[in-house]
Amino acid sequence: MERSQFEADSRLVEFCEVGGRLFTADDMELWNPQDAKTVTFPDWDTAFAYHDGAYSFADNVREMRSVLIDENGGRGASSSTKGAMKTFKFGHAPHKSGEDLGKTKFPAEFNDGEKTQSFDKALAKFRRKHADSDTEYAITVDEQGYVHQYRHGGSTAVQIAGRKGQMVIHNHPSGGAFSDSDLLSTAQTPAKGIVATGAKGSYIVRKTQKFKAKAFAKGVKTAQMQGTSYDDAVDKWLTANQKKYGYQYEFRKA
Incomplete structure (x- = not known):
């Protein structure tokens, strides 16, 4: 750059x-x-x-290619000895060289003319199309459920940036929880939040008016998370730090 x-x-x-x-x-x-x-x-x-x-x-x-951070697949639910707690750091799967991470697709297929749209309907439609896909896809959705962007990425990452008030929804072929890049990419932009969805369900983070972008980014970069697996540790950390950094977190089981 x-x-x-x-x-x-x-x-x-x-x-x-x-x-x-x-x-x-x-x-x-x-x-x-x-x-x-x-x-x-x-x-x-x-x-x-x-x-x-x-x-x-x-x-x-x-x-650098861009100041924007890509949404990368998480490390997946690698487990330790049954029931044993381990310490994890946020991580992500590496990019494969030469992959096009931001192929533009037409969002019209998500905006099918229904009189009543919603975020939940957009998420449900995205899950039907891509929860089991072997490469990453992403859309941006506004508060009325209208899809503005639709991108096709590579095997472990996709490039997309949500605008103010929009949620970014993307799939993880591994089915795992958020990567560090997922959370950082959302924190650095005006996007309302991010969803990582896969076969097990959907991980959802939404910013509140009290969201502290820089403090959250530092927290993600230095987190020492406890859990029986990466996914379990991420779930516990995001649950525990909602008030501290000003966001809302939930996991919706499939």
């Missing part, structure tokens, strides 16, 4: 990831999840000159 494009685009989101670190353009802060330290830059020239050991801000910006 060119510097001029990064400077413009980074102002349009709450934060972005630059080489695994969180950057916020409004206060020119770069936060490192490895040591929880923050560097504040007085101007763009200082930011692009910044080095920390092997880390180069400018080099990492050049490697």
